[in-house]
Amino acid sequence: MSERAGVQFYRKEIELTGAVRLGLDLLFLCTVFFQARGALLGEIFPFGPAAVVAVAGRRPRLLWPAVAIATTGAWFGNPGTIYTSAFLYLLLGVIFSIYPVLRKAGVLTQGTVAPAAVILVKGLSLTFSQPSFYGWVQIIFEALLSWGLSCAFLHAAVTSRHEERYLGVGLFLLGVLLGFQGLHLFDLSLQGTISRYIILLAALAGGPGAGAAAGAAVGFLPSLAQIVPPALAGLLAFAGLIAGSLKTMGKVGVVGGFLLAHLLLANYFLGQDNVLTALKEGVVVALALMMTPSTLINNIERYFAPPAIVPAGSSGYGRHEALKTALKGMARSLKFTGFAESPEVTVRQVAGATCRGCPAGKVCWELEGMQMLTLLQDLLQKGDHGTLTSADIPEWLASRCGRTRELLAALTHEAVKLKGLAAENALADWLANTFDTLASLITTGVEEGEAEEQRxxxxxxxxxxxxxxxxxxxxxxxxxxxxxxxxxxxxxxxxxxxxxxxxxxxxxxxxxxxxxxxxxxxxxxxxxxxxxxxxxxxxxxxxxxxxxxxxxxxxxxxxxxxxxxxxxxxxxxxxxxxxxxxxxxxxxxxxxxxxxxxxxxxxxxxxxxxxxxxxxxxxxxxxxxxxxxxxxxxxxxxxxxxxxxxxxxxxxxxxxxxxxxxxxxxxxxxxxxx
Missing domain, CATH: 3.60.40.10 (PPM-type phosphatase domain)
Structure with a gap:
């Protein structure tokens, strides 16, 4: 049984103008190009068909541009099989155009089109060229992978579960990064550069855990494209861990930690010949991160940090304390008239980002969750009238919290950003003050009575x-x-x-x-x-x-x-x-x-x-x-x-x-x- 006492949190609305929508469409088509170019072990290409099926199912107006882009990507990825690839993508486009009912079908039905087309086109090509057992194994393996990727891409666009969305987006990015294999700019590997940039973003947004996970994931990319030792994964995972550990120091700390870890271990993992190249890539992505807008990083940070969840029926949370909380909640609802977000939603997001990984988090949010929630909402309201200081933190929290500075800064930032409008109705203002007064007069009592057996x-x-x-x-x-x-x-x-x-x-x-x-x-x-x-x-x-x-x-x-x-x-x-x-x-x-x-x-x-x-x-x-x-x-x-x-x-x-x-x-x- 779900025991979430929180609400379904929402993201900021994005105003999409015609120019912005066109730019996003072009960016999406570029990802299709690299998906079609990406290969596993140099000879299996499952990402291209999956990307075209995803476009047909979720963005049908881009179907034929995606077919053309995917064919171009296949030519750059493996010119030897360009005719087979072109016919494969053409067949996918024709199927979804002739049978538009497929666009309304389920994920499994739509996803099955990709493996069917792969087996048909590449099977016929193999039959008329040089039939072999290994060739059929390769085709079947590619068909199965394209089916799984198609389902993941299609489902990620509509699912309400974060885990499934993360999986779909992660697999999509994996295909894009594989498409950069072998591409260089000024002696720098584009795949390596972009991979390190993703690690820095993850470390800055999600902390040491996210940085290490991103480093391990992208570190295995070269071993997926060709048979090489995956030693790079250990280096990048350690670099992401160190970078994320210095997240509290901002971009400078994350970049410094990443470059330091890179310098310490690059010689051991990569050898002297590749150390200079790896450090060049690190410097380039460091500069890119410094120029990354803070808005993008904040959005990614909220994506990484789900709000703290507080059980409504926590032990020790009695009727009197609940009544006090309810009165304070009604007062805040009236005082926060005009705010862009609910105060409870805001403080949960702040707590999710600030308290993540804190050793005292279990005490604060599992044992004293409602007390913390009430305190942070009161501080948010107070921050609407001026900057918060350490004197605003009560002793019971200040004695164990090592992140009071970050917490106060985040609350002040949110209070300024969500600047409230003064209540125009005098009755509303009076009721808010009355509710606050009643809440302060209620003391926590002890409730008695034997509960019935829950069956x-x-x-x-x-x-x-x-x-x-x-x-x-x-x-x-x-x-x-x-x-x-x-x-x-x-x-x-x-x-x-x-x-x-x-x-x-x-x-x-x-x-x-x-x-x-x-x-x-x-x-x-x-x-x-x-x-x-x-x-x-x-x-x-x-x-x-x-x-x-x-x-x-x-x-x-x-x-x-x-x-x-x-x-x-x-x-x-x-x-x-x-x-x-x-x-x-x-x-x-x-x-x-x-x-x-x-x-x-x-x-x-x-x-x-x-x-x-x-x-x-x-x-x-x-x-x-x-x-x-x-x-x-x-x-x-x-x-x-x-x-x-x-x-x-x-x-x-x-x-x-x-x-x-x-x-x-x-x-x-x-x-x-x-």
Missing amino acids: LKLVVGTATIPRYQADVCGDTFMSAKLEAEKQLLVLADGMGAGREAAEMSATTVELVRDLLAAGFPPDKTLQALNMILLLRATREAFTTCDVALINCCTGAAEFYKLGACPTFILRDGTVKTCGSPSLPAGILEEIRIEPVYEELQEGDLLVMVSDGVLEAHREINEKEKWLVKALQRAGEGRPQEIADRLLKQARALANGRPRDDMAIIVARIERIGV
Whole structure:
């Protein structure tokens, strides 16, 4: 069961002008050129077909330019087989042009086109030239690799799981780097230079672990292209480790650590003849890193550093402390009106980047997580009015934290960047101060009572995707434990799309979680949420809210909806919908809340979706029917697999161009111990 108490964090929205989009298309086609040129052991070329299939499936308007570019890359990579390669890429282009339905098919179906074309074209070529057992083994091996790479590339473009996205992007970069094999500029190897630049970026963004991992990965590249000793991997891994260890000193520290490690070990690993060349490459990439914009490095750093996760039901986090946190959260929501991001989202990102690798991190974020979260949000609010100093750090944290300077600098930077607008509504300002005062008057108490025996658990899967040509998903979801026996699922959809919608929905799920954890009844929680959204909005803004509360002792479930889609329950092949008509939060002062009660059983599948999923079907009468049919075919699959499959089908119904953000929560009720 997922016990994440955090929200689905989002990335900054990127405004894509026509010129920027054209530049990205050209850059992507350049990568196809090097993919087609890249070879394993000098004679296996699986990356080119996989890249063309990925273009056909995800960016079909670039299909024929990609075919031409891949053919050119094959000619530069292996001129002896240019006719076979050209016919192979031409066949792939013709197949996807004649059968456009393939563009809407699943990843496995699309990926199978690559190995089929490789076996057909290269098999016929081998049959008419010099048939041999080794030749057929080579063709089959190349076909299998092209199939795996095609699936990885296609899946990385739509998956909501970071691990799968990292794998796909990593394999894609591997093919690009292999395409630079043998290319030189002023006696410098382009492959070696670019590889070292990637190591420095990883070390600066992710620290010693990321630097060492990047060094080990790119160090094995030459041994993939030809049979050579992989000794370079050890050198680059050590250099990345040393460079990442000096991350706190910025670019100068990372570059200095990398060059120092290079100088110490290059003579031992590479020999005297290659030391000078390796150091030249190191100097070139050092200069390139110094000229790299800080914006790019910050984005990569956030990509490497996921936010700290704090369990909502942590031991010792009692009802009184939860109530205090909820009041402070409501106060912050009103005081931070106009900020570009939710304060909780911001401090989690700061903590993820600053506290990574700290020996005291386990104590701070696992034992005192809620206390840390509250303190950092208070410091962020204080930083909005001036620079933070060491005097702002309480003694209990200053006594063990060795990174207070970096932490204060990061919070001050975020506070200035997310400069808040003063609350225009005097009532909102008064309520914020009142909530703060009430929170300060509450002392932590000891709760008594014997908890019931928990016999059920929830296994949760989630999937999300922004609308077409948007980089920020406006839908936010959460799965969290409120008490020993209560499980919360909440899904919010902010008005519109982009950063403002994401900020509004993130605030919604945070407030719902805090108020319910503090003991507020669900109806009072949603009424308070509605009023706070009305007060904090500087213009018309609203959000839907879909709440499910499941008692894991009895199976009793409560559903509360504010403008949200129905909830779907699959049991023994039959799908039941649960919903109630209501308006979103933040529109009217008085809202009607009508809960729906259900008794869940072991094996039931619970599905919550945002309206972008249902509206993927253009027919009004089919909006719910298609999802019901899809669930009936789901069978006994894992919740994460079902969530990914539903999202993939919704995206296909929208012709690969979702008109609205999409988010899905799938939860299966299981018996504990099974």
